[in-house]
Amino acid sequence: MNKNAKFEILRTSMAIFIAIGISLVLIILVSDAPLVALRDLFFGPLTSLRRFGNVIELTIPLIITGLAVSLIFSSGQINLSTEGAFFFGGIVAMMVALAIPMPSYIHFFAAMILAGITGAIVVTIPAYLKEKTGSSEIVSSLMLNYILFFLGSYILYYYFKDPEAGINASYLFPDTFRLSVLVPGTKIHTGLFLSLISVFLGYIFLFKTSTGYKIRMVGANKMFSKYTGMKVFKITLLSQIVGGFIAGVGGAIQLAGMYKRFNWVALPGYGWDGIIVSTLAKGNPLYVPFAAFFIAYIRTGAAIMSRGESGVPPELKAITQGVIIILIVAQQFLAKYKNKMIYKESKLEIEKAGGDQ
Amino acid sequence: MMEILNHILTPEFGYSVIRVSTPIVFGTMGAMISSRAGVFNIAIEGIMLLSALLGVLFSAVMPVWIALFLTLVVAGFVGFLLGFLSIKLKSDIFLTGIAFNMIAVGGTIFLLYLASGQKGVSTSINSKVLPRVEIPLLDKIPWIGEPLAGILSNHNILTYLSIVAVIVLYYLVYKTALGLRIRSVGENPDAAESVGINVRKTQYIALIISGVLCGFGGAFMSMGYLSWFSNNMVAGRGFIAMAANGMGGATPVGGFLVALFFGFADAMTNSLQLVTSIKIPVQLIQMLPYLATVIGLVLYNINKRRKAMRIKLMLEDKNK
Amino acid sequence: MGKDILKMEDIYLIYPNGIVANQNVNFSLKKGEIHALLGENGAGKSSLMKVLFGLEQPQEGKIILKGEEVKITSPSVAIEHSLGMVHQHFKLVPSFTVAENIVLGVEPKKRIFMDMDKAKELSLNIAKENDFHIDVEERIENLPVGIKQKVEKLKALYRGAEIFILDEPTAVLTPQETEELFNQLTLLKEKRHTILFISHKLDEIKAICDRCTILRHGKTMGTYETKDITKEEISRLMVGRDVVLEIDKTKAEPKELVLNVKNLRVKNYLSKEVVKNISFGLRAGEILGIAGVEGNGQSEIVEVITGLNKTYGGDIFIKNKDIKKFSIKNIRDLDLAHIPEDRMTYGVASDMDINSNLIPNIVDDEKYSKRGIINKGAIQEITEHMIEDFLVKCNSGAQKVQMLSGGNIQKVVVAREIYNKPKIIIANQPTRGIDVGAAQFIREKLVELRDGGSGILLVSADLNEVFELCDSIIVMHRGEIAAYFDDISKLTENELGKYMLGIEKQKDVGGVAYE
Incomplete structure (x- = not known):
């Protein structure tokens, strides 16, 4: 392993430690029973099968959106429409689930593919507008999320709302659409496999295919990519399409795995979580499951902590996560140490080279 | 159709346009001043949300003006912090801003819970609102006095302050030395540096001003627009403000007008929901401001590109 | 005073x-x-x-x-x-x-x-x-x-x-x-x-x-x-030249014309004409130098030949094909390589590893990727060869390019561009700002390629390099060809300096194409 990779690992772990440190301080400050709070936060998820199940259930969508964001960001686009793609993927999956009867397996599969296609279209829009009109993909993707949310809600309330459900929710999904439970006693569903397969395929795509290689190149240096003859716009769009597809699929998997009916009355937020997961995983699909598990774990822990007697609200997790991101993207965080390392390395190299000039 | 017009052509509608525009105007001004210095404040949404909560929390235990002041201090500090991370620690300002927004969403709920034991809404906190101000004598003007007063008078003081902010910023940006420096730093930092201007310091100042303006916008949300804090109550207004700034060409007056337009779309959303003769689905109406933003942004940029192209062609012609 | x-x-x-x-x-x-x-x-x-x-x-x-x-x-x-x-x-x-x-x-x-x-x-x-x-x-x-x-x-x-x-x-x-x-x-x-x-x-x-x-x-x-x-x-x-490092070089045996530039005119971004109606040709088996003080139109010539800039007047033929409508990729497919002037912007993606920087031109070849899947073994093999052949000093190909010294970064660029022995090489300031050892190495590689039958267009402001490498030479001054010498050995440094600095100018040197 080279020094740079070592340094990045060190930096990431430092960021996590500092963030956890800050959480500890906050817990101690606010809680009447800090020890209980800490126990719940760190070990709570391990205390019962159901709780650990919660961790895995949450890991699944985080893996998928983390992967989607990694792919979308890989070509250098700061496109935030994963959230909208995930939500609207769910809407499309719901439509297929409720409107078109199909046999088992095929039903879910068809819904998933259509959700994926929808996601791909959604995520491509901001990148396309950026290239063709120069509109900031950040702003247009954010607006797109709201548009999709209201459009989705309209579809839900006007065409699929079950008046007998008592809440704002769709009719019950047919069994042909639902994913089966993997571990009895939890809600862990076969979507776990699908998410891990996606990670594997995503990794292959990004790191083992020539297209993935080109996408990473475009993300690293557009001018260089152009100079080597790559079709930069086409390659950029491709990364958005693949990432968007996965985000849309994620919406379908989440619905079919965790819900009896569609009842998202707000954007579920997994798209934003995907940014955290992807940042933590340094954009590498292979690290995404670990990052997703870590985030899911502290979240579940935070939820258990808040239900307990400690009186610490679960939103503590947002602070922890935000601090982690800030520290990871702060290039100069520990930079002095890194510079020293680079200096040592290049000096060594010059010595090896014979020290000319 | 007539019914829609009946809703719009009322002083009440004009009043509500101004009212709902206020936070967007503040946010737009915050976006304007930072983008003028070449730093993109994407944390507007988060700073507004945090300020909304702080306004409630502070005003519960102290006089409302001091509460407002403290809120603004914190908001300015968050602007500074964003500067510190992006300018000093060389973070990606977008990802950092996104992280700020995330912390704000969760952090406000956390803080609210700590302060009141409530989650989501701050109704149990006995917070104060900022006063409304009546414009004297306005309704005495013959003919137009009554409706004019209906539109312009009796707004929250922060609404008037938002208009004052636009004017002040206009003077700050175009008529003061600091404004000149901020603009030079944003447009050509090399030029600024070559005459000895401290580029970083200028960007810090712009971000702090930006933070304070967002602080006003947030405080208005919970101490004027509503009298309580609720979970995620800024609801994308910070992002809309960023778009409004882009469409307004990063000018105070341009941004203000676009912000008013978004306010109009927002007020329309509220009014259309009251229309009974034509049943327009409420979700589609709620979608309008956001859709308008995207369309506006795209049209603005297409236009900008065309203009740039025309200038280029003109130059080429001249050269021939 | x-x-x-x-x-x-x-x-x-x-x-x-x-x-x-x-x-x-x-x-x-x-x-x-x-x-x-x-x-x-x-x-x-x-x-x-x-x-x-x-x-x-x-x-x-x-x-x-x-x-x-x-x-x-x-x-x-x-x-x-x-x-x-x-x-x-x-x-x-x-x-x-x-x-x-x-x-x-x-x-x-x-x-x-x-x-x-x-x-x-x-x-x-x-x-x-x-x-x-x-x-x-x-x-x-x-x-x-x-x-x-x-x-x-x-x-x-x-x-x-x-x-x-x-x-x-x-x-x-x-x-x-x-x-x-x-x-x-x-x-x-x-x-x-x-x-x-x-x-x-x-x-x-x-x-x-x-x-x-x-x-x-x-x-x-x-x-x-x-x-x-x-x-x-x-x-x-x-x-003047400080140190003269001799390179063993035989007399060139120029063959067919591989690059033909006719009445080329290019404007810069300020719409100022910086290349003013110039014509020249490059033959296989020779190194044609474009000497001149920087900013006299050399970079603009390179940009249009390599496809980075598509707006120019006149015609450019590569292997007798008009490249007016060719993309960068099309031009590269004509077996043309480009060693760019601005190494860190166009030459490498410095955030990526050395291997990734070595393969963009070959990654689509069947040998290196089948049905879109990269053949890791084949790539590992060729990049190892490249690193070895071009003496890139690094721990491994997995090291990031930004960790290398200037000379080694340039070796990565050169290795990528010329490893497959392209027919035409456009080398723009190939040894600028790098140590003498690396520069000498790169120059030897270029001569080797010439002997193998490649045509090389060398843009350089370094007279050592021009005299060591070139067989024939064009001198640019203010967007025009100030002089052309079919055989550089007939030229002295002093004379070249005079043409470069505009003290002298040959008359009627516009048409240098070998037709």
């Missing part, structure tokens, strides 16, 4: 990437003189000026101003010490008016507001005093280059500058504007201002400068009274 107003002693500047820009440079200015600083690109002139203006901190050396040692840590300190710089790339804010640009940083105030009227008045006064005619309310973006330069000078005057540094001021001016500039400079000199004039153009230096200092490869070659030195001597001092 007065006594020394400014002295720079033993300046030693090394950049973090290991490039030595100035070695023991000594230099002094007398009050009231116009002093020329001469040298090729990369000779260290700009670096020295950056030191003087506080933009770079030298590792060693002293700056003595009016008899006292000063530490110039930033441009504002330089301004305080009455130094004023007119940069080659103007440091002006385009949307601001002339007056706003002049007063920026030291604005006159009226209570809290800026006093715009005062600013206009002050700007106008300073312009009048110095006999500049200028509308101070016009916006910079609407002004021609010559006037922009005047604004730069006014900026310096407004700040009370006594010593002016002008960085290649005539490079962007028309002859008329140049004349006006000289009048102004003479006027400034009469007012006992001191002027440091950086240029390549010997006529100009002879015309207005009192003394000149010549830099070469980061070292001072001496200071002379301009009236006592001939243009020929100056050019020899500027471009």
Whole structure:
């Protein structure tokens, strides 16, 4: 392993430690029973099968959106429409689930593919507008999320709302659409496999295919990519399409795995979580499951902590996560140490080279 | 159709346009001043949300003006912090801003819970609102006095302050030395540096001003627009403000007008929901401001590109 | 002429990437003189000026101003010490008016507001005093280059500058504007201002400068009274070769024409014609040099041949195919390789590993990716060979490019471009700023390719390189071909220097195509 990779690992772990440190301080400050709070936060998820199940259930969508964001960001686009793609993927999956009867397996599969296609279209829009009109993909993707949310809600309330459900929710999904439970006693569903397969395929795509290689190149240096003859716009769009597809699929998997009916009355937020997961995983699909598990774990822990007697609200997790991101993207965080390392390395190299000039 | 017009052509509608525009105007001004210095404040949404909560929390235990002041201090500090991370620690300002927004969403709920034991809404906190101000004598003007007063008078003081902010910023940006420096730093930092201007310091100042303006916008949300804090109550207004700034060409007056337009779309959303003769689905109406933003942004940029192209062609012609 | 107003002693500047820009440079200015600083690109002139203006901190050396040692840590300190710089790339804010640009940083105030009227008045006064005619309310973006330069000078005057540094001021001016500039400079000199004039153009230096200092490869070659030195001597001092490293090279055996450029015209982004109707051809089996001081159209020629710029007049044929409608990829598919001038922007993705930087041209070949899946073994094999063959000093191909030294980064670029022995190679400053060992290695590789039947177009400002490598040569001056020699051995350094600096020009050298 080279020094740079070592340094990045060190930096990431430092960021996590500092963030956890800050959480500890906050817990101690606010809680009447800090020890209980800490126990719940760190070990709570391990205390019962159901709780650990919660961790895995949450890991699944985080893996998928983390992967989607990694792919979308890989070509250098700061496109935030994963959230909208995930939500609207769910809407499309719901439509297929409720409107078109199909046999088992095929039903879910068809819904998933259509959700994926929808996601791909959604995520491509901001990148396309950026290239063709120069509109900031950040702003247009954010607006797109709201548009999709209201459009989705309209579809839900006007065409699929079950008046007998008592809440704002769709009719019950047919069994042909639902994913089966993997571990009895939890809600862990076969979507776990699908998410891990996606990670594997995503990794292959990004790191083992020539297209993935080109996408990473475009993300690293557009001018260089152009100079080597790559079709930069086409390659950029491709990364958005693949990432968007996965985000849309994620919406379908989440619905079919965790819900009896569609009842998202707000954007579920997994798209934003995907940014955290992807940042933590340094954009590498292979690290995404670990990052997703870590985030899911502290979240579940935070939820258990808040239900307990400690009186610490679960939103503590947002602070922890935000601090982690800030520290990871702060290039100069520990930079002095890194510079020293680079200096040592290049000096060594010059010595090896014979020290000319 | 007539019914829609009946809703719009009322002083009440004009009043509500101004009212709902206020936070967007503040946010737009915050976006304007930072983008003028070449730093993109994407944390507007988060700073507004945090300020909304702080306004409630502070005003519960102290006089409302001091509460407002403290809120603004914190908001300015968050602007500074964003500067510190992006300018000093060389973070990606977008990802950092996104992280700020995330912390704000969760952090406000956390803080609210700590302060009141409530989650989501701050109704149990006995917070104060900022006063409304009546414009004297306005309704005495013959003919137009009554409706004019209906539109312009009796707004929250922060609404008037938002208009004052636009004017002040206009003077700050175009008529003061600091404004000149901020603009030079944003447009050509090399030029600024070559005459000895401290580029970083200028960007810090712009971000702090930006933070304070967002602080006003947030405080208005919970101490004027509503009298309580609720979970995620800024609801994308910070992002809309960023778009409004882009469409307004990063000018105070341009941004203000676009912000008013978004306010109009927002007020329309509220009014259309009251229309009974034509049943327009409420979700589609709620979608309008956001859709308008995207369309506006795209049209603005297409236009900008065309203009740039025309200038280029003109130059080429001249050269021939 | 007065006594020394400014002295720079033993300046030693090394950049973090290991490039030595100035070695023991000594230099002094007398009050009231116009002093020329001469040298090729990369000779260290700009670096020295950056030191003087506080933009770079030298590792060693002293700056003595009016008899006292000063530490110039930033441009504002330089301004305080009455130094004023007119940069080659103007440091002006385009949307601001002339007056706003002049007063920026030291604005006159009226209570809290800026006093715009005062600013206009002050700007106008300073312009009048110095006999500049200028509308101070016009916006910079609407002004021609010559006037922009005047604004730069006014900026310096407004700040009370006594010593002016002008960085290649005539490079962007028309002859008329140049004349006006000289009048102004003479006027400034009469007012006992001191002027440091950086240029390549010997006529100009002879015309207005009192003394000149010549830099070469980061070292001072001496200071002379301009009236006592001939243009020929100056050019020899500027471009002379220090060390002659011989490369074993046989006489070229040129074959068929592989690149044919006809009546090429290119405009730069300011719509100024920088390549003016030139024609030439490159044959397989030869190295054709394009020599010239930088900025005389060479880079623009490379950009259109390699497809980076698609707007040009005239025709370019590669292997008899008109490339007007060809994309960069299409052009590369004609077996053309490009070693770019700007290594860090176009040459590498420095955030990526060495292997990734070696393969973009071959990744789509069937041997290296089947049905889109990269064949890791084959790639590992070829990149190992590349690293080995090109002596890239690294721990492994998985190391990031940014961890390498300049010379090794360039070896990565060259390895990628020429490993597969392309038929046509466009090499733009292939050894600039890298250590002698790496440079020599790259040059040998190029000769090897020529012997294998490749046609190589070598753009270089380094005369060592030109003489060592080229078989035939084109000399560019102000966008035109100043000279062409089919056999470089008939050319001496002095002659080449004269053509490069515009002292001489061949007549009727437009058509060099071998048809």
